[in-house]
Amino acid sequence: MKKWYVISLIAVLVGSLSMCHKAEPLPDEGYDDRLSGGLATTLDASSHAFTHAIDGLDARSARVHEIGDNTFESKFVAPPAPVFGGLGPIFNNVSCINCHRNDGGGLPITGSATAGLLMRISQPGADEHGGPLAVDGYGAQVQDQAILGAQPEATIGITYTEVPFTYPDGTVVSLRHPDYQLLNPYTPITVPYMLSPRLAPRLVGMGLLEKIPESTILSFVDEGDQNGDGISGKANYVYDAYTGQTEIGRFGLKANAPTLLLQIATAYQQDMGVTCYAAPKESSFGQQQYQLVSDPASSELADTMLNYVTFYVKTLAVPARRNVTDPDVKAGSILFNQINCAACHRTTMMTGTEPTVSQLSGQRIHPYTDLLLHDMGDGLADNRPDFLADGREWRTQPLWGLGLMQKTAGTAYFLHDGRARTIEEAILWHDGEAKKSRDSFTQLSADQRNQLLKFLNSL
């Protein structure tokens, strides 16, 4: 044995180990940075990129996913019907897929089969659980469609005004400012009320977001802005009507839903008028349309179907990043950090333990969100509180899959109400806590802005 050889080998090893850069909690080395969802990533980048089950589900899970998929796509019809009855009497759309196009985002249209936008409503104050205070005759959501024989609650009027935005370098982009109106109310509203538009978001990676430990989310909170970067971040705590407990909010544009189960159950009940065990009361309860409910006691969506649809959404894979070796994309990724987008759109975190689906368990993921609420300024404010979220706060939207929105939905729309037609417009709407980053973006050169957009399109 040549001792010098062994010794020098050890020396090299020690040397190389000690040369490691400073310890980061989640170092990039050894990971493929395309895999945004860890093992729950799909490599398809076609128009169906958001529709794939995570790879390697066991046979039973794959079957449950598939049944959930079919139910997700099924159009509900008026009861009594042999299959998929229970629609209405009032609703916003007739199936999950009609709003979540190809499991992606919706269109900012209301009152038709292609509608992907709905309107929440409430009056000042809070209900007994701290949530939005419903308006008599309307509840907390405006259902603008109805089965034949019933009256929709109202129609939604949307008008846009184009306002030019000028960069310091003289480039002009037109931003459209929306104005929403409640038209043709079926019964007068006698109290002051607040409206909040919500566009159907893409669904990828929900199962991973549900497994981010609460402690991780809370570690991002900086409510008093102790680090002085202008960004605070606050967790929403919301009432879970199914468990009867107050829990951290993760889903919904204001983080007002604690679990996927409740988010989906509420969507069936509120958006389609289909009741289920986790949301058993008709959305029309207490209103004149309720007369058309033929069997108030029945749960219109079978218990297993609600569970299967929840499992379906939970096990949708995140699309892999594309073009990660492109020099512009790499440069854009650095800019994303430099101008502090990543302070809220957090790039890397670990999921906790998921006992039934190992691909969701202990994954190193890149969701580009902190799941926290941030003040986004006047322009985006809906001025309608939702549990702890005030009228200026929105939850950081995850950015994975962002670059595939165009392909999956046909036409892509961004932000909580789809006012932005491009990612660039969406950035320019950022204000409030994001103002500093937005201003930094506008001060970049046109080439640098393009690099940042290329990076975002690679997600």
Add this chain to the structure above:
Amino acid sequence: MKKLIPFIAATGIMISACHKASDPNNDQTNFTTLENQVITDFTNNVALGQYSALTNAAVSLNASVTMLTTAGQTTDANLAASRTAWKNIRGTWEQCEGFLFGPVEDNDYDPNTDTWPTDYNQMDSLLASSNTLGTDDVKSLPQSLRGYHPLEYMLFGKGGSRVAADINDREKKYMNSLAADILYNNVQPLYNDWSTNYKNEVLTAGMGSTQFPTKQELFLAIVSGMSDICSEVGESKMFEPFIARDSSITESPYSGNTLDDFRDNIIGLQNVYLGLNNGKGIKDLVAAKNKDLDNQIQSKIQAAISSFGNITERYEQAIYDQRTQVQQTMDQLSQLKDLLDGELHDFIVANVKD
């Protein structure tokens, strides 16, 4: 569902494989020319060709239904003619489902015309209501009251038992507008969308297209479309009524056309693969580099299509009586899907580099 492991394996093989001794530059030029030809022929012969045929079928259907609903013409002979026209357009439409991407999904022509099950309750309410049932009225109805299947219900009735004498005036008006809605609000716009903007998106793949920045993305979208229809038929449209033993959830229960719908879907996939009207298809790309793979794919597609012939009853009955045959067809479709998702997908990734 795209597998991670084959992708990684394919990448590894690409790196380690040395190309053969013939002039590689020349081979590559020829292959690029072939790619362009396949794209052009897919666009003109398959997509536009099939959508054009669909438009013709919708014109015929609209004419037949107009005849049937004209005063004094509501005869069993005219009803039979409308049924034939309906089955005819279904054949073409189901073949068009071999490439369900682009305007057909972006602009909702698929759910606007091919939503099932039919909403009988709402249809009764609709017919009893004061709705004027014009073409524009039908356009604004829920999708479960528009398109092929409500018209199927009107033309055939439950169990195909309808006779012309049963059709009342309100139903005539509704049928008339259903056929017009298919033609004017869906099939014609679908053809127009493709023949204007979308055609250019496809033809400029890898050369400035925003939908398809690379040709590889276009070919992968085409292969995904083939695979999707394979799983749609084998794992959903056939499988769900089969496993539930429930004939009420089949695709076209009134006309008994369900099995033809399935077979036409797979013929649509075959059209994409082989090409139509002597044009080049995906098969030409595959055969240029891997004749063995091409043979496998062609014979798997053919085997799947032929296996439908073993199911001799209406699908609504076969799920009870001919379960072995139904299972065999689903197995064929499953094997075909694996081949498309695996070898064909990897072939495109490894060979279409622009």
